[in-house]
Amino acid sequence: MTDTVVVDARMLAYPMTGIGRYALELLTQLVGDGEQEWVLLSSAPVPAGVRDRLRGNVGWVEGDGQGRAEYWTQRASRRELQRRPGAAYLGLANSLPFLGPRAARYWLVVYDLSFVAIPYLTDRQDLVKGYLVTLPAILKADRLLAISPSIEAQLHRWFPWTRRRTAALPPGGTKLVTRPEPLPFERRSGFLMVGAHRRKNGGLLLDAYAALAPETRARHPLFVIARSIPEMIGRRARALGVERNLRLCPDASDAELERLYGECLALVYPSVYEGLGLPVAEALLAGLPAIVPGESPMTRFLGGGGIVVWPLRVPALAAAMERLATDARAWRACSVAARDAGRAIGWEQVGEAARRALGLE
Structure with a gap:
């Protein structure tokens, strides 16, 4: 030894x-x-x-x-x-x-x-x-x-x-949300994006968000968490007309992460490339459904705790987001499966x- x-x-x-x-x-x-x-x-x-x-x-x-x-x-x-x-x-x-x-x-x-x-x-x-x-x-x-x-x-x-x-x-992950039961569907608000590096596919996510029904965007703003947020995110949001629905959270604390994992509707993580996908693991531990691309390492531990989108295109990503925003039964099934998947993390x-x-x- x-x-x-x-x-x-x-x-x-x-x-x-x-x-x-x-x-x-x-x-x-x-x-x-x-x-x-x-x-x-x-x-x-x-x-x-x-x-x-x-x-x-x-x-x-x-x-x-x-x-x-x-x-x-x-x-x-x-x-x-x-x-x-x-x-x-x-x-x-x-x-x-x-x-x-x-x-x-x-x-x-x-x-x-x-x-x-x-x-x-x-x-x-x-x-x-x-x-x-x-x-x-x-x-x-x-x-x-x-x-x-x-x-x-x-x-x-x-x-x-x-x-x-x-x-x-x-897979490893930190259980940031400590409440015994996840917040119910009816009290959830917002989609969560973690990371703003080019490979995180923020442009595609903004395009998909802009394609959502206006009433969905009104109820569910898009929260963006990253160590630093490039100007491209704001410019793209303005060009798409969704800047009023965008919430930028640079260098968020663990307390802010805990709040968003506990209150948002879903983590949307259309990253082009990941080694593990730590935000997805942490979302599952919080009972938060995640939307991830196919052929990514996240699919190995997602289970039924979200929706896999492949091929990764704007219409398919928007459809997955719209489904979790409007189908309470589907969201609850994903949330339960997320907690089950989290037991292995x-x-x-x-x-x-x-x-x-x-x-x-």
Whole structure:
């Protein structure tokens, strides 16, 4: 069993969305009350509330956040591994130390492969990092943890030599809504969109929303939650004449997320590409029906907790939204099925699978 694990934990210094939330929840499960020493590296200071989540034999090495995060992490990782012969290294930010000791074992969590799968929808900076940092890390890793069977399949497809080094993790998610019973259909209001990156297909969703009956839009505004919301969303809404029905929620808190998961009618998530689809998992845990595209990783755990749209076109997406807005019986069936599907989703299962795959049991 490994005695010491050095971790690239830089994602914990940023808002807890997307892979930042995944990294925190996975680490919380791995660290637990085990006997291993955990050395967490972050190029920027980590908030006290996040640090308090990680109990046990944990040490922190932090930078001031002023320099380049990748450069700082590479240097700190090499230094800490050299101080601890035989330690393992866990990469939580799509990176491994290029010049780390050969004797160390290297583990990498793979969230997505968008730089290979959809380069045309990947930001230039992420595309460059994908080929210069993430790809070499995949080649170097002794063990790859894919956050879903879909990512595992993509690794095997594009990098066949990773087959014996890859383990797929079950879906994880945070139960943000704590009320014992979901809010009834009659008291629900609004459609929810989470994320505004180009691959989230916000333009298609706005087109579908504009195609809804006027009375449906009047009762159900479209809430958009994202770390930052591009101007394109507002421009498209104005061009379609639905800006009055749009509710923008940049950098929403967990409390705001809880309110929207608990009060909206449905999560609409027509993303072109996902590694897991964490918002869909969290919607199911809240008993909130979700509308997702076919041939996506979300269909593996959605069950009957929503509607699968394929092919993904405006009329089909609008029809699914209209159905959940007007058919109370269908909505209730989806909500019950969402809660059932949510029973198979949780960070405990993710932690157990990761510990088993890494030999930390």
